[in-house]
Amino acid sequence: xxxxxxxxxxxxxxxxxxxxxxxxxxxxxxxxxxxxxxxxxxxxxxxxxxxxxxxxxxxxxxxxxxxxxxxxxxxxxxxxxxxxxxxxxxxxxxxxxxxxxxxxxxxxxxxxxxxxxxxxxxxxxxxxxxxxxxxxxxxxxxxxxxxxxxxxxxxxxxxxxxxxxxxxxxxxxxxxxxxxxxxxxxxxxxxxxxxxxxxxxxxxxxxxxxxxxxxxxxxxxxxxxxxxxxxxxxxxxxxxxxxxxxxxxxxxxxxx
Numbered sequence: 464x465x466x467x468x469x470x471x472x473x474x475x476x477x478x479x480x481x482x483x484x485x486x487x488x489x490x491x492x493x494x495x496x497x498x499x500x501x502x503x504x505x506x507x508x509x510x511x512x513x514x515x516x517x518x519x520x521x522x523x524x525x526x527x528x529x530x531x532x533x534x535x536x537x538x539x540x541x542x543x544x545x546x547x548x549x550x551x552x553x554x555x556x557x558x559x560x561x562x563x564x565x566x567x568x569x570x571x572x573x574x575x576x577x578x579x580x581x582x583x584x585x586x587x588x589x590x591x592x593x594x595x596x597x598x599x600x601x602x603x604x605x606x607x608x609x610x611x612x613x614x615x616x617x618x619x620x621x622x623x624x625x626x627x628x629x630x631x632x633x634x635x636x637x638x639x640x641x642x643x644x645x646x647x648x649x650x651x652x653x654x655x656x657x658x659x660x661x662x663x664x665x666x667x668x669x670x671x672x673x674x675x676x677x678x679x680x681x682x683x684x685x686x687x688x689x690x691x692x693x694x695x696x697x698x699x700x701x702x703x704x705x706x707x708x709x710x711x712x713x714x715x716x717x718x719x
Contacts, residue, residue, distance in 0.1 A: 470503075470506040470507075471506070471509065471510065471513075471515075474486065474489065474510055474515050474516065475515070478515065484514070485515055485516060485517060486515065486516045486517070487516075487517050487518065488517065488518045488519070488520060488546075489507070489510065489518070489520070490519070490520050490521070490522040490548055491503055491507075491519070491520075491521055491522060491524070492522050492523065493522060493524065494524050494525065494528060500531060500532055500535065501535055501539075503532070504532055504535055504536050504539075504541050504544075505541065507519035507536075507541070507542055507544075508536075508541035508542045512542070518542075518546075519542065519544065519545060520544060520545045520546040520547060520548060520571075520572070520574075521544060521546075521547055521548070522547070522549075522574075523548065523549065524547070526561035526562050526565050529544065529547055529562075529565065529571070530565060530569070532544050533569050533571070544571060545571070545572060546566070546571045546574060546649075547562060547565075547566055547571055547572075547573050547574070548574040548575075548576060548653075549562045549573060549575065550575070550576050550577045551563070551573075551575040551576075551577075551578070551639070552575070552577055552578050552579060552580045552584060552635060552639065553580065553584055553616050553620065553635055553638055553681060553684075553685040554579075554580025554583045554584055554613060554616060554685070555577065555580060556686070556687045557687065558573075559687065559689070560689060560690065560693070563646075563650075566648050566650075567646060567647050567648050570648060572648060572649040572650075573648065573649070573650050574651050574653050575639060575650060575651065575652045575653060576653045576655070577653075577655070578635060578636055578639055578652040578653065578654070578655075579632055579635055579636070579655070580635070583607060583608065583616075583617060584616075584620055584631055584632065584634075584635035585630075585631050585632050585635075586617060586620070586621055586624075586631045588607045588608075589608065589617065612685070612686075612687070615685075616681070616684045616685040617631075618684070619681050619685075620634050620635055620681070622680075623673070623677050623680065623681070626677070627671065627673075629667075629671055630664070630667075632664070632665060632668065633667055633668040633671045634671070634673070634681075636652055636654075636665065636668035637668050637671040637672065637673050638673060638678065640652070640668065640669070641672075641673055641678055
C-alpha cells in the first residue's frame with residue numbers, strides 16, 4: 464500500500480476517533496527511507512483538496528529534504544509545506560546550523576520539541592533525582608550533563624533563575640520565546656507537560672522576560688561549533704575581496 468492510500472486511511476481513522484471533520488496540521492513524523500518525497504507531498508495535497516486537513520508539515524526530516532519538498536510543492540502546484548518540527552533548546556542547538564535559517568528563508572513555521580532538553584534544563588537530574596523522564600520513559604530522550612558545554616549551560620540557567628526568582632524551566636523556555644520574538648517566522652515550543660500542574664507551572668514562562676545580558680550569557684554558554692562552511696566563512700570573512708565579506712557572513716552564519 465503506497466503513502467497516498469495509507470495516509471488517507473490513517474487520517475480518516477483519526478478523524479473518526481477525534482470526532483471532527485478536519486485536522487488543522489498533519490505531520491509526517493519522519494522520513495522512512497523508502498517512500499519517495501513526491502509521493503508524500505502528493506498525499507498531503509490530496510488530503511488538503513479533500514478538506515480533510517488544512518496544512519501539512521515535515522517532522523524530523525533532514526533539512527535538504529525539507530528544502531526539496533518546499534520547491535517540489537511550489538513547482539507542481541501542490542499544497543505547500545507549512546512547517547517543520549525539530550528538537551531545539553539551550554541543550555540542543557543543532558538546528559541553528561540549517562533548520563532555523565532554512566525555516567526563515569522559506570517562510571516555514573517551526574515547532575520546537577524537547578524545549579527543556581529532555582529534563583537537563585530543569586536542573587533536577589543534577590542532584591540525582593530519578594523522577595520524570597528518568598523513570599517515566601525509561602531514559603528515552605533523556606539528556607544529562609555529559610560535556611563541559613552542557614554543564615556551563617545548566618550553570619547559566621540556574622544562575623539566571625536565581626537572579627530572577629524563577630524556575631530553571633521558565634528561564635529555558637523564556638530564552639526560546641526571546642528567539643521567537645526576534646525571528647521572522649513562527650517558532651513555537653512544544654510543551655511536554657504530563658500533568659495539569661506541570662503545564663500551569665510551565666506556562667509561567669510567558670510572563671518572564673530576560674535582559675539582553677542574560678540572553679547573551681545563555682547564548683554564549685550553550686553555543687555550538689557550527690562546522691563548515693560556517694567556520695571557513697568566519698575565518699575568511701576579513702580577507703574576501705570586493706567588500707562583501709560581511710554580507711556573505713550574514714547570509715551563511717545565522718545571527719543566533
